[in-house]
Amino acid sequence: MTFAVEVLAVHKVFNSGRSNQVDALTDIDLQVAPGEFVSLIGPSGCGKSTLLRLIADLLEPTAGSLLVNGKAPRQARLDQDYGMAFQQAGLFEWRSVAKNIELPLELKGWDKDKRRGRAMEMLELVKLPNRADAMPWQLSGGQQQRIAIARALAAHPPLLLMDEPFGALDEMTREHMQAELLRICAATQTTVVFVTHSIPEAVYLSDRVVVMSPGPGRITEIVQVGLGRARDEGTREAVGFYEKITEVREALRGGNLGGLTNREVAGIEDR
16 A cells, blocks of 8 residues: 555754754654545644655655655655645735636646636635635635635645644634535545644544654654544534544643643643
8 A cells, every 4th residue: 555645763853963953853653544634733842844844845854754655755746746735825915816726737837728727626616616816815814725725736636735724714714614624625535634733623624633742743642533524513512522632632631741731731722
């Protein structure tokens, strides 16, 4: 089986050998299967975003190895095997919605008609078919994030890397976007690696939740969620949902080398 993501004995050190050396990650092993949704959660400074950037070839590991769809991360990046979405939508204000979605297709050399057709397909997918000619500043925050997801998926990448993409949204919009993301991923069969500080978000979205601790960052536990693929508002009220939230919370409390207080764990959930 070729994993969508395979991380083997990875370490990451910043400023190695200097007085300000930071051991960001140590001995990370993680495999993500095709079509799986995996969330990374832990306190600030545990290396969640660093791990995501290693997968994306935005950083290089100090030791160990990574594979993305069976390839070195650099080759996967060149082949556009993944899309990325961040907390800020990062849309270009001078480009229309459709032109923002078309950008990765331009870089890939698609012709104008094919790019436009794909952009319209993606707008249908994210349920904004009438906003093709709108400018980003005319959209709400949730709409901008939907366009960012559409852009990330425009070139048919099998993998989506997401770094707190809903962190800046209000609670109601955030829950709506979570449901939309699951719908989109089901329709496209996309694998997702998702960084979040929210325990309920991680549980609602994920097949597995990877719990990390700081000092340096390491994986302390992987929680199998097991709530099935068909999730809706009823999922948030289910006993199993609350049980998994508690399991992740206990893993965070027990996995932190320094020992998280109840208030600190609650802070992770509320961020």
